[in-house]
Amino acid sequence: QVQLVESGGGLVKPGGSLRLSCAASGFTFSDYYMSWIRQAPGKGLEWVSYISSSGSTIYYADSVKGRFTISRDNAKNSLYLQMNSLRAEDTAVYYCARVYSYANEYFDYWGQGTLVTVSS
Amino acid sequence: DIQMTQSPSTLSASVGDRVTITCRASQSISSWLAWYQQKPGKAPKLLIYKASSLESGVPSRFSGSGSGTEFTLTISSLQPDDFATYYCQQYNSYLWTFGQGTKVEIK
Numbered sequence: 290q291v292q293l294v295e296s297g298g299g300l301v302k303p304g305g306s307l308r309l310s311c312a313a314s315g316f317t318f319s320d321y322y323m324s325w326i327r328q329a330p331g332k333g334l335e336w337v338s339y340i341s342s343s344g345s346t347i348y349y350a351d352s353v354k355g356r357f358t359i360s361r362d363n364a365k366n367s368l369y370l371q372m373n374s375l376r377a378e379d380t381a382v383y384y385c386a387r388v389y390s391y392a393n394e395y396f397d398y399w400g401q402g403t404l405v406t407v408s409s
Numbered sequence: 410d411i412q413m414t415q416s417p418s419t420l421s422a423s424v425g426d427r428v429t430i431t432c433r434a435s436q437s438i439s440s441w442l443a444w445y446q447q448k449p450g451k452a453p454k455l456l457i458y459k460a461s462s463l464e465s466g467v468p469s470r471f472s473g474s475g476s477g478t479e480f481t482l483t484i485s486s487l488q489p490d491d492f493a494t495y496y497c498q499q500y501n502s503y504l505w506t507f508g509q510g511t512k513v514e515i516k
Contacts, residue, residue: 324505334445334453334496334507348503384452394500395443397464399452 291315291398293385298403305375305407311368311385311400319363322388324396325370327381327405335381338370339388353379375407411435411499415508421516428484430511432497437477441501444473444482447510448493456495457482487513 297309309325325337338359339348347359358371368385382404386396412435422428432442440460445453455464457473460480470485484491492515497508 333510334447334498336505336507339503339505350504389458393458394503394505395455395458395498396445396453397455397458399454401452 291387293387293398293400295383295385295400295403298383298405300406300408301375302409303376303407306371306373307375307405309370309372309383309385309403309405311370313366313368313385313387316387318361318366322391322394323361323368324386324388324394325359325368326384326386326396326399327379328384328402329378329381332381337383339394340368341391372405375405377407379405380407381405410504411438411501411506413497413499413506413508415495415497415511417511418509419512419514421514422487423516424487424489426487426516428487428491428513430482430495430497430513432475432480432482432508434478434480434499434501438499438501440476441499442473442475442480443498443500444471445496445498446491446493447496453496484513 292314294312324339340359356374360369382402384402385400387398389397414433416431442460444457447453461473472483494510494512
């Protein structure tokens with residue numbers, strides 16, 4: 290069965306950095322596009338970043354562009370999100386999600402999420 | 410960016426009620442719309458894709474309709490397990506966006 294397991298969240302000071310990981314299993318990871326989606330406490334869902342199956346196509350939300358970097362290692366079945374210059378407004382649960390397919394970019398499987406708290 | 414607006418924000422209903430949630434897009438998105446259910450402390454779960462296609466394993470009491478800019482999610486007979494928050498998401502263009510959510514509460 291498809292499993293996505295995020296890790297790497299925690300408490301970080303404003304301006305700091307954090308690297309999130311998402312370990313994928315139960316499907317051929319290298320065949321799928323992936324995304325990160327976040328949810329601030331008590332708020333709705335916000336798409337953050339997207340990466341194609343090969344890593345050649347990447348998109349970011351304007352709110353994180355220039356600060357966050359998405360990447361993947363298909364040999365390790367893993368997705369990453371490097372977060373730099375963190376701000377209080379980046380505080381959220383971060384989910385990794387599988388994109389169903391190219392041109393059908395809805396999210397068919399989600400991880401359980403990892404909490405990032407940015408506070409001094 | 411395409412803005413997605415859901416209504417209502419909160420809905421109070423009883424078990425057995427027919428429930429309808431509306432999602433409006435700021436521009437046409439054809440049928441490129443998905444619906445998700447989220448329970449407290451859990452990840453969202455895909456219910457509907459391409460506006461009206463039911464995801465495998467999702468009960469048939471859930472249905473979706475619409476195209477262009479106006480969409481609806483209907484629960485034909487609300488069950489205790491359905492009390493949750495529902496989100497729509499457009500995937501017509503990158504910079505994928507979600508509605509703000511509709512919380513379905515027990516009346």
